[in-house]
Amino acid sequence: MMSFRQAMNPTNLMNTPNITSDDPMNGAHCCLICRKEIKRLNLTLMGRPFRPLPVCNCVKENFFREERERELAEKRARILRIYGDGLMDEELKRASFANFEQRTGTENGYKIAKMFVEKFTEQDAGLYLFGPVGNGKSHLAASIHHQLLDQGYASVFINVNLLFRKLKSTFGSNSQKSDFDYIQAAMQCEILTLDEIGLKPLSEYEFGVLYDILDGRKGKITNFTSNLDFKRLREWLSQDKDGRELDPDSRAFDRIVGGTLPIRFQAESSYREFKLQQRLKALQEVI
Incomplete structure (x- = not known):
């Protein structure tokens, strides 16, 4: 035919x-x-x-569907060439739901993260995972990323501080990738995770990068991890590391809170403290 x-x-x-x-x-x-x-x-x-x-x-519907799939596959390939597995440490590269240790205060976050993946096609908002350090926020966010990446989605996981360092390393160098390439890929991917936002004060350039990504992703799903609740997040976005005003109209803050569901983690101690207590307990039992 x-x-x-x-x-x-x-x-x-x-x-x-x-x-x-x-x-x-x-x-x-x-x-x-x-x-x-x-x-x-x-x-x-x-x-x-x-x-x-x-x-x-x-026949026409099949043709247009194949065209859309071809364009999507090309976009996914371009994004993968820019970010590869993502900007994350080796521990998070091995993160999964299977090796996440649930503790009191993390149960809801674990259930919601799993449900987010299972019903990803139905999602109309990302997750804002926040709470004290060592509560498993980045682990669960990375687990979501890995699983969606395995399912064929153009998923990108970015530790924002690693991103800022990566962008600055392209300045005046012979790098084959520019800061524009990284920003565009972050804007265009189907699901983006911005990890550890609010960890360090922003420079004017860093705020500009973050805002460009957030603004370019309107209508797309973005997940975040942070130690900051929304009140402290607004303050973090309001001024740079030298105390100069960055976002007087709270535009970046509005982009984040308007597109996310906030999930608080409230474990009594960090995961590393939890593991330390387990080792001490095991040692006492032997002694």
């Missing part, structure tokens, strides 16, 4: 047999894919009857 692209080629169209036949069933056929009967159209071209046999809708 002729493809949609072939069917719409003017040469093939004009050479189609019986194209001016008065009989609408002359040359009609049943689509081999959907079994729908395809009849000739009744048109006039330059005063002459013109009765082409149209391409079945299922």
Whole structure:
């Protein structure tokens, strides 16, 4: 059967047999894919009857679907060339839901993160995972990233401080990637995770990068991890490291809170303190 692209080629169209036949069933056929009967159209071209046999809708839909999939695959490949596995440490590269140790104060975060992946196509907002250090926020955010990446999504995980260092390393160098490349890829990916926002005061340039990414992702899903609640986040975004005003209208803050569901982590101690207590307890049992 002729493809949609072939069917719409003017040469093939004009050479189609019986194209001016008065009989609408002359040359009609049943689509081999959907079994729908395809009849000739009744048109006039330059005063002459013109009765082409149209391409079945299922063929057109399949063509456009393949085109969208091809474009998406190319975009995913471009993003992967920029970020690879993401900007994260080796520990987070191994993070998964299976090796996350749940503790009191982290149970809800774990359940919501798993549900986020399971129902990703239904999500209309990202997650803002916040709370004290060592509560497993980055681990769960990385677990979401890895699982969606495995499912074929263009997922990017970025520790924002590593991103700022990476961007500055492109200045005046022979790097094949510019800061614009990194920013564009972060804007265009299907799911973005910005890890550890609020860890260090921002420079004017860093705020500009962050705002460009947030503004460019309107309508897309972005996850965040932070030690800061929303009140402290607003303060962090309001001025730079030298105390100069950055965002008087709270534009960046509005982009974050308007597109996320805040999830608080409240474990009594950090994961590293928790593991230390486990080792001490095991040692006491031996002694």
